[in-house]
Amino acid sequence: MEIFLQQLINGVTLGSIYGLIAIGYTMVFGIIGMVNFAHGDIFMLSTFIALILFLALTQILGVSSVALSFVLAMVAAMALTSLWSYMLERLAYRRLRKSFRLAPLISAIGASIFLSNLVYVLQGPRNRPAPSLFDAVIKVTHGGGYDVTLSAKQILIVLVTALLLAAFWVVVQKTPLGRAQRACAQDMRMAALLGIDVDRTISFTFVIGGALAAVAGVLYILYYGVVNSGDGFIPGVKAFTAAVLGGIGSLPGAVVGGLLIGLIETFWAAYISSDYKDVAAFSILAATLVFMPSGLFGRPDVEKV
Amino acid sequence: MSKRCEPPATFAPAPEASPLRDRLRSALIGAAKAAGVALGLAFPLLAYRTETDFSNALVLQERWAAVAAIALAAFVVRLICLLIPGRTKAASSPRRRRAEFAAIVARSRRLISAAGLASLIAFPLVVLVLLGPARSLKWIDSYGIQILIYMTLGWGLNIVVGLAGLLDLGYVAFYAVGAYSYALLSTNFGWSFWASLPIAGLLAALWGVALGFPVLRLRGDYLAIVTLAFGEIIRIVLTNWTDLTNGEAGVSSIPRVSFFGLPFIAGPEGFAAHFGLAYSPIYRVIFLFYLALALALLTNFVTLRLRRMPLGRAWEALREDEIACRSLGINTVAVKLAAFALGALVGGLAGAVFAARQGFVSPSSFTFIESATILAIVVLGGAGSQLGVALAALFIIGGSELLRELDWLQHIVGEGFDPTQYRMLIIGFALIVIMNWKPRGLIANRTPSVFLAEPRLAAPALAEEGRV
Numbered sequence: 001m002e003i004f005l006q007q008l009i010n011g012v013t014l015g016s017i018y019g020l021i022a023i024g025y026t027m028v029f030g031i032i033g034m035v036n037f038a039h040g041d042i043f044m045l046s047t048f049i050a051l052i053l054f055l056a057l058t059q060i061l062g063v064s065s066v067a068l069s070f071v072l073a074m075v076a077a078m079a080l081t082s083l084w085s086y087m088l089e090r091l092a093y094r095r096l097r098k099s100f101r102l103a104p105l106i107s108a109i110g111a112s113i114f115l116s117n118l119v120y121v122l123q124g125p126r127n128r129p130a131p132s133l134f135d136a137v138i139k140v141t142h143g144g145g146y147d148v149t150l151s152a153k154q155i156l157i158v159l160v161t162a163l164l165l166a167a168f169w170v171v172v173q174k175t176p177l178g179r180a181q182r183a184c185a186q187d188m189r190m191a192a193l194l195g196i197d198v199d200r201t202i203s204f205t206f207v208i209g210g211a212l213a214a215v216a217g218v219l220y221i222l223y224y225g226v227v228n229s230g231d232g233f234i235p236g237v238k239a240f241t242a243a244v245l246g247g248i249g250s251l252p253g254a255v256v257g258g259l260l261i262g263l264i265e266t267f268w269a270a271y272i273s274s275d276y277k278d279v280a281a282f283s284i285l286a287a288t289l290v291f292m293p294s295g296l297f298g299r300p301d302v303e304k305v
Numbered sequence: 306m307s308k309r310c311e312p313p314a315t316f317a318p319a320p321e322a323s324p325l326r327d328r329l330r331s332a333l334i335g336a337a338k339a340a341g342v343a344l345g346l347a348f349p350l351l352a353y354r355t356e357t358d359f360s361n362a363l364v365l366q367e368r369w370a371a372v373a374a375i376a377l378a379a380f381v382v383r384l385i386c387l388l389i390p391g392r393t394k395a396a397s398s399p400r401r402r403r404a405e406f407a408a409i410v411a412r413s414r415r416l417i418s419a420a421g422l423a424s425l426i427a428f429p430l431v432v433l434v435l436l437g438p439a440r441s442l443k444w445i446d447s448y449g450i451q452i453l454i455y456m457t458l459g460w461g462l463n464i465v466v467g468l469a470g471l472l473d474l475g476y477v478a479f480y481a482v483g484a485y486s487y488a489l490l491s492t493n494f495g496w497s498f499w500a501s502l503p504i505a506g507l508l509a510a511l512w513g514v515a516l517g518f519p520v521l522r523l524r525g526d527y528l529a530i531v532t533l534a535f536g537e538i539i540r541i542v543l544t545n546w547t548d549l550t551n552g553e554a555g556v557s558s559i560p561r562v563s564f565f566g567l568p569f570i571a572g573p574e575g576f577a578a579h580f581g582l583a584y585s586p587i588y589r590v591i592f593l594f595y596l597a598l599a600l601a602l603l604t605n606f607v608t609l610r611l612r613r614m615p616l617g618r619a620w621e622a623l624r625e626d627e628i629a630c631r632s633l634g635i636n637t638v639a640v641k642l643a644a645f646a647l648g649a650l651v652g653g654l655a656g657a658v659f660a661a662r663q664g665f666v667s668p669s670s671f672t673f674i675e676s677a678t679i680l681a682i683v684v685l686g687g688a689g690s691q692l693g694v695a696l697a698a699l700f701i702i703g704g705s706e707l708l709r710e711l712d713w714l715q716h717i718v719g720e721g722f723d724p725t726q727y728r729m730l731i732i733g734f735a736l737i738v739i740m741n742w743k744p745r746g747l748i749a750n751r752t753p754s755v756f757l758a759e760p761r762l763a764a765p766a767l768a769e770e771g772r773v
Contacts, residue, residue: 128363286538
């Protein structure tokens with residue numbers, strides 16, 4: 001029971017990170033119908049940006065407050081990652097919107113390889129250890145010779161995720177930009193006829209996705225304490241699995257899917273086999289696409305002639 | 306990356322007083338914006354490099370000069386782009402020019418193919434004569450055989466991607482099945498290469514059918530993702546099933562290929578002694594080269610023949626319009642499955658040759674990057690074009706091998722500069738550029754292999770742009 005509780009806590013923490021990345025996948029798919037394969041690498045890029053900014057703030061500028069540097073690094077990383085995400089769409093995807101169906105996906109694969117190798121070249125191949133922050137640990141219960149703990153990091157991760165999702169929800173539901181975004185997702189041509197600037201709306205989608213991925217990146221490196229230029233691929237695929245599981249195109253679906261994937265992964269690792277924990281995510285991805293392509297909350301996909 | 310290089314549209318006719326000054330001003334503003342964006346992108350990643358110090362904590366190294374250079378480069382390139390007027394469309398008819406170019410390529414295609422084939426056959430002998438046995442080993446092995454293996458893989462994947470139009474991101478799985486089949490059969494049961502080769506191909510084809518059957522009704526991008534997942538699952542299983550595959554350490558001391566039973570060894574029973582030659586490892590490598598060449602040519606031959614058969618025509622039709630195919634009564638699942646199985650078969654055969662060449666296989670040879678490299682060969686060469694794929698394999702694999710030769714650049718650029726790091730960076734960049742600039746690949750071929758009358762010019766010309 002204690003182990004179960006501990007895994008539940010770990011799973012929810014991991015799931016919040018996946019959920020944040022998954023929103024980027026699901027929004028882009030919802031609006032232009034492409035799998036933004038490079039989104040996982042945008043996420044990885046953001047962890048490096050945040051790490052470097054944090055180090056620059058504490059070491060070079062000499063900011064003594066850890067919390068302040070953390071918040072500043074996170075906000076700046078959100079802005080800069082958004083710029084990367086925006087430029088990705090502008091240079092690699094925009095011209096391909098009217099091309100044949102697989103063209104954007106192939107371009108996205110190219111972008112993914114490019115970004116991960118760019119970081120590899122610029123920052124070197126080895127794992128980067130992050131300074132460890134917020135190390136406080138709370139003991140929740142004790143039983144069977146096993147402590148169930150809840151770390152300050154985990155509380156922070158879940159809190160930040162919840163806060164951002166709420167803010168994101170308000171942006172999508174209440175602001176004109178969010179309304180335009182939903183309109184384009186429903187019917188891009190009609191939205192354009194009604195005077196919505198489709199290019200700008202799509203850019204906005206990529207910016208939001210990049211910002212959320214940056215938050216996920218900051219939380220990821222806070223949680224794991226280490227990052228590598230190849231770390232975009234597996235979390236990216238898992239987040240994409242979360243988006244598919246929740247129903248691609250559905251925003252609540254992405255969050256629920258993220259939590260589910262986080263929980264499944266931690267429980268699988270704890271009870272079945274930690275060697276095969278990535279197989280769990282990949283199998284769920286394949287099974288969902290084959291048997292339930294519209295996911296939990298998605299609309300069924302009708303291919304029109 | 307290609308930027309749009311046209312002057313900003315003006316609605317009112319520009320005032321006559323100073324059109325040049327206005328243009329210069331807007332170009333300068335645009336260039337400044339580009340420089341700003343480049344600064345923003347380069348700022349933390351390029352400006353600081355994280356290094357671990359002796360206590361394993363991170364410290365930052367500054368590289369501001371590089372950031373300034375990038376920003377300056379962005380400024381200059383954008384400025385030039387904005388100042389040079391875009392080509393006026395009326396001046397020449399690009400479609401007609403392109404059609405003429407296509408006609409020239411089509412006429413010379415046969416010539417290029419024949420020349421390519423002749424040079425491939427002559428390659429090991431020429432290298433041997435020019436460089437002598439010791440120095441030609443590297444050229445025949447890491448250039449010749451490796452390029453041929455990738456050419457085979459490219460042609461195999463071309464059946465799936467180029468002909469049938471199914472994007473397979475897990476192609477390396479079949480390559481792995483083939484390589485491991487030969488490795489395990491030979492090390493555990495002492496099977497020879499020739500006995501294992503068909504088994505390796507058949508097992509890979511079986512996997513192709515088994516994995517393909519449940520997923521082939523999915524739409525294009527979902528299919529791509531599922532094949533990616535399968536590829537990764539096979540790699541993870543190979544890594545973790547240590548009883549069978551020896552895990553991350555891989556299977557080593559795989560027996561080398563023999564000359565139809567005559568082993569390439571130094572002893573009196575060896576190939577060299579039998580033919581009265583002095584022993585040298587070069588004979589084995591040359592034999593393997595011709596083996597890989599034969600396999601590649603077989604793949605090419607089968608593909609070219611199949612394209613004229615009903616199955617190949619069904620593939621081409623399927624690539625263009627699946628719904629129309631179904632309405633015409635083509636069994637799309639069977640047709641797709643055939644493409645998948647044939648592609649997997651080729652991948653498996655190539656895998657066996659790969660295992661025989663290396664004498665060692667491990668899961669790290671079968672990562673997603675490998676799939677992406679093969680995909681890049683197909684996409685760059687032009688999906689559906691046999692010649693294009695062959696040339697792309699030559700460029701990509703030969704190019705990445707050449708990068709290893711650029712050690713001398715260390716003296717210019719600085720110590721620790723490793724050109725091979727840039728290999729995947731370039732491949733990724735090339736994929737983006739090709740998709741944006743020539744989405745059908747460098748040598749596009751979407752004209753049907755078989756048609757009733759002369760094809761009309763308009764259709765392939767439009768198709769080449771990827772618009773249809």
